[in-house]
Amino acid sequence: METGKERENLHNERGVVFNIQRFSIHDGPGIRSTVFLKGCPLHCPWCQNPESIRLLPEIITRNIKCIKCAKCAGICPQRAISIGEEGRVIEWGKCNYCLKCAEICPSKSIEASGEYKSVDEVMEEVAKDSNFYRRSGGGMTVSGGEPLVQWRFTLALLQKARKKGIHTALDTTGYADWEALAEVLNYTKLVLYDLKHMDSARHKEVTGVSNELILENLEKTVKKPGLKVWIRRPIILGFNDSKDELEELCRFVLTLGPTVEKISLLPFHKFAELKYTATGKVYPYHDVPILSDERVEELRRLVLSHGLKADVGK
Numbered sequence: 001m002e003t004g005k006e007r008e009n010l011h012n013e014r015g016v017v018f019n020i021q022r023f024s025i026h027d028g029p030g031i032r033s034t035v036f037l038k039g040c041p042l043h044c045p046w047c048q049n050p051e052s053i054r055l056l057p058e059i060i061t062r063n064i065k066c067i068k069c070a071k072c073a074g075i076c077p078q079r080a081i082s083i084g085e086e087g088r089v090i091e092w093g094k095c096n097y098c099l100k101c102a103e104i105c106p107s108k109s110i111e112a113s114g115e116y117k118s119v120d121e122v123m124e125e126v127a128k129d130s131n132f133y134r135r136s137g138g139g140m141t142v143s144g145g146e147p148l149v150q151w152r153f154t155l156a157l158l159q160k161a162r163k164k165g166i167h168t169a170l171d172t173t174g175y176a177d178w179e180a181l182a183e184v185l186n187y188t189k190l191v192l193y194d195l196k197h198m199d200s201a202r203h204k205e206v207t208g209v210s211n212e213l214i215l216e217n218l219e220k221t222v223k224k225p226g227l228k229v230w231i232r233r234p235i236i237l238g239f240n241d242s243k244d245e246l247e248e249l250c251r252f253v254l255t256l257g258p259t260v261e262k263i264s265l266l267p268f269h270k271f272a273e274l275k276y277t278a279t280g281k282v283y284p285y286h287d288v289p290i291l292s293d294e295r296v297e298e299l300r301r302l303v304l305s306h307g308l309k310a311d312v313g314k
Contacts, residue, residue: 015153018051018114018145020125023132026313028169028190028230030138033126035157037142038114039149041175043208044196045284046236048272052145057114058097061278063087065109072101072110092280113279119156127164139167141192148176151184158187171232174214174221181217182224191229192264193218197240198248206239215252222259229256231263235299237289246299250306262309267296 019036027034039055040047047053051060066088073081073088080094081101088109102112126140133139140161147154147170158168169190174181185191195214197203203211222229231253235241253260268290276283296312303310 013119013153013156014116015119015122015150015157016056016114017117017122018049020122022125022129024141027141027143027171027192028139028167030136030167031129031132032138032141032169033129034141034143034171035122035126037144037147037150037154040144040146040173041149041209042146042173044234045206046234046268046288048269049145050272050276050281051113051279054097054114055149056097057099057112057116058279059095059099059102059110060113060275061088061090062109062111063278065107067107067109069106071104071106075100075104090280095280119153119160122157123160123164126161126166130164130166133166137167139169139189141169141171143171143192146173146175148172148180148184151176151180155184155187158184162187174217175209176213176217178217178220181221185221185224185227188227191221191227192232193221193229194232194234195249195252196234198245198252202239219256222256224259227259229260231260232266233263234266234268235291235296236268236285237291241291241295241299243302246302247306250303250308253308254306262311263303265296265300265303265310265312267291267313 016038017035018038021034021036024032024034036049036052038052040053043053051058068083068087070083073083077098077100078094078096080091082089099112102110142154142157161168168188169192170184170188171192173194196207197211200210200212221227233249253263268288270290273283273286300310300312
């Protein structure tokens with residue numbers, strides 16, 4: 001649990017970043033750098049970045065690299081780590097995220113997930129690919145987690161990118177105070193806006209929050225001048241893959257006007273399953289099947305039948 005003091009340490013010039021993915025082609029147009037920030041108010045059980053939910057740095061393990069030196073066990077103040085014949089065991093409930101084990105591990109089989117970075121440090125990395133952005137129509141996307149949890153830092157990143165002539169995009173759930181989102185949108189060209197379910201009660205049951213604020217913010221977002229929006233819909237079997245649910249999404253999107261360029265369908269996959277184990281979490285969707293390509297194409301055609309543009313996995 002983050003303390004008030006720890007949250008105060010996050011401000012417009014310093015944020016917690018867990019990845020800067022260069023040469024990204026799935027988070028907006030062209031070749032991009034996606035800056036992933038930690039912290040998310042939602043707890044979607046299919047989350048592809050479980051290490052992004054907690055705001056502050058935590059540990060992530062790579063047991064295959066463990067050399068059983070026991071240095072991590074020796075330094076852990078919580079006595080949460082032990083080394084046995086089968087290798088390292090972590091009692092995750094005892095971990096207080098002090099990161100001492102990550103600092104001392106010689107094989108990097110325990111590492112910190114997330115680190116404090118300044119705006120200039122992030123932008124130095126992002127600016128390395130400026131030529132690719134210009135040639136491909138790409139730029140920088142700020143994602144998460146939910147980047148609006150660290151909205152002042154997100155704002156500062158977008159402002160600096162705009163000054164450098166870099167196209168800016170925001171990947172968001174929309175679950176934030178409108179005042180914060182509105183500030184960020186002033187320096188954003190494209191919004192990748194997640195709409196996970198149209199029913200508020202079902203949305204809250206599965207993600208932990210209702211969707212009223214998300215929908216209200218989207219209706220305000222599309223009215224911002226000079227902005228384009230791509231709706232992103234993760235497709236989860238048994239949660240939001242029904243014809244009725246997708247048609248309700250389409251009807252709502254049609255009320256939003258031309259600011260919305262398309263709906264992107266993101267089929268559920270299990271690529272992140274190992275991350276859950278590596279961060280001491282239980283993967284809740286282990287037994288949930290993935291959708292067939294035929295079913296995904298059927299849903300894409302359903303969106304097209306409403307006169308909307310649609311693609312898969314972008």
